[in-house]
Amino acid sequence: MAKKNSNKGQTAQNTAEPALVDQDFQAMAEAAYPANYRQFEQAVAEDRLSHLYLLAGVGEAEKITLAKSLASFVLGQDELTKQRVAAFDHPDFVTVLPEKPGAAIKIAQIRALVPELTTTALEGQRKIFVIDQADTLTTAAANSLLKFIEEPAGPQLILLLTNKASDVLATIRSRAQLVNLQASNQVNLDSQAAKEAFAKEAQTKVFKWFELAMTQDVALMAYLQGQLLPLVTLKDQENQVLSWLQSLGRDLAVYAYVDQDQLAFPQLLGFYKEMVKRYQPDQLLAVGNLILQIDQLKNVNISWQSRLEKLGLEITIALG
Incomplete structure (x- = not known):
């Protein structure tokens, strides 16, 4: 999400601030990624910065502090500049992230950045863009961004943040210098x-949502929107939910043919037994195939919520 600062001439600033706004962000970043911090500090000092970096690794808030630190290295180390960077209030420091937890970065957000991407820095020598959760860029948004990556209006530094580099679309990933955060x-x-905390809370809700789908319960969509989706805010979490669903589909398909200890979730034995009684083997196999197909939609311009809604609807249809 990005919006214009109320002061004329100032640039897009993030209203849903992605993480820490503590002014001591440099100390936090150095403690979180000491080797990478020193690497970037030296690169700026020696004027060896690349145009586009993909920063991949754990630490949601910590990655933001590293991005702020790099921005401060470039824009200035004086206290006023650091204060403005800390508050996302510098005209040459632009941040973008999904409009809400679990959402994708859409093409409209990239289009809204065009005035920033096509103009040079106002106060410094280089304009800095930070795209948090870059793995959530839709295909359309990524393609729109590509034009500006390949033809920058002036000196720019674009930082793409993600937990896992492979989750970022290949068209973007191939053009960036990958930095695996240590x-x-x-x-x-x-x-x-x-x-572990996510798994403890979310796994039981995934089981419940799947049960509602398999029993064709009218509460399916409401449960998805009210209970499950609010927990899933990161790409890693989406992948974990998908993995659980795939294991559930496999368990149902093989339940009648394997020993209990070969099931992914033997604690659901009673549920599996009931489903095998209720449905034909070809129906259960169809459910498993539908779950596998949802993974094919990850690079299509379809949100995570829409993918799960589609899966739930298709499961109920497949079961008659």
């Missing part, structure tokens, strides 16, 4: 703890 032990521990 996170500190603490950042890795925090990331693992966050994954």
Whole structure:
């Protein structure tokens, strides 16, 4: 999300600030990624910065502090500049991220950046763009961005942030210099703890949503929107949910033919038994195939919510 600052001439600023606004962002970034921090600090000092970087690694808030640090290296290390960068209030520092948790970065957001992408820096020598959760760029948004990546209006630095480089569309990834972030032990521990907390809360909701789909319950869509989707805000989490669904589909398809210890979720044995009684093998196989097909939509201009809504509807249709 981006919007114009109320002061004339100022640039697009992020209203849903993606992470920390603490003025001590440089100390945070150095503690989170010490090797990468020093690498960028030296690159700026020696005037060796590339035009486009893809920063990939764990640490949602921490990646923002690293992006702010790099912006400050370029724009100035004086206290006023650092304060403005910290508050996302510098005219040459532009941030973009999904408009809401779990959403994609859409082509309209890239089009809204055209005035910024086609003009030179107002105060410094280089304009800096940060695209957080770059893995959520739709194909249309990525293609729109490509033109400006390949034909910059002037000196620019574009930072694409993601947890996993392979989740970013290949057309963008192939043009960027990849930086695999070397996170500190603490950042890795925090990331693992966050994954475990997500799994603990979300997995049971995925099971419940799948049960509603398999029983053709009218509460299916409401449960998806009210209970499951609010938990899934990152691409890694989307992939985890998809993995659970694929395992559920496989379990249903093979339940009658394998031992219990070969099931991904043996704790759902009672549910599987009921579904096998209710439906024919070809119906259960059709459900498994539908779940596999949802993965093919990830590079299509369809949101995560729409993909799950489509899957739920198709499951109920396949089951008659």
